[in-house]
Amino acid sequence: MTGAATTLIEQVTETSAAATAAALAPVLIDTVESGASVGWIEPPTPDEAILWWSALFADPDATTWIARDGDRALGTITLVRAAKRNGPHRAEVIKLMVHREARGRGIAPALLAALEQHAAATGLTLLVLDTETGSLAESLYARWGWQTVGGIPGYAVSPSGALGGTTIMYKRLTLRDS
Template identity: 50%
Template sequence: MTVIVRLGGSDVLARAEELADLLADTVDDGASVGFLAPLGRAEALAWWRQRAAAVDTGSLAVWAASAGGRVAGTVSLAFPDKANSRHRAELVKLMVHRNARGRGLGRRLLATAERAAAEVGITLLHLDTETGSPAESLYRSAGWTRAGEIPDYATTPAGALCPTTLFYKRVGVSAP
């Protein structure tokens, strides 16, 4: 059985090794999530440990899906700190371990973040994802709207420039 829970900063630190394994697996499998391959364990571990402070301040919310006692996926919401943007959040780092894919876990994590955003008054979510990636079809099928594409926005884990597709979704009270 897979359980999804919201992590506090101390939880991020306690599960940093598992989260680092997930991040390394995601990058190793070719997903463009902001890192170049090969992603070393120390770098992945340091990245997750640095997130704990943002979780504690409330500028980042992290959910982890555990299957068999191990982290199998995550999703996060990054909340802006500007007064004129408190109605929105960015969905970041939706990752599912390659051994757990194809079972609806990505969709469950996405729905969890959307629901949690609406519960705290967020009415607009946005994200970017590598154009042509499997994630694009997930977001489209989950009701996200494609806003456009930016060429040469990021690099693949192999270092090649790639375009990104921007998506948004209205949630909560102002959702159509």
């Protein structure tokens, strides 16, 4: 699947995981440096970022996509299926990140579209996520059809050290033939 003209969206596989972890390290570092915590207070070192991606790729409930322009990683998104027995129909969307130099090229919606297509084709009917309250990401998710459930104030410490709220959102999917 392609997003921007030269951008390739591909699913991370067991075979591509090690190279992808190294390629995505700069995207994670840039995301934190640009003010989104995505679970970090300070940007990780390249080695820490590679270890973090490698651990995520090892999770059997997680499926990750990468946006590339040639060999350069531009962005990523991950889907984590619910591990609970009462949740085979739902999953959480985590870590939608696009490098600052690649923003505005349609990469985020292309990544999300690939994830949603895969989710529907594999029988998922409900996706959930949380995002920083008042952020550009929150307004983009709303534009892309996500519904707001509510918010939690003072949820996470941002890289600036301030406490920020998170907004919980969901999207229902229609099952499709694979």
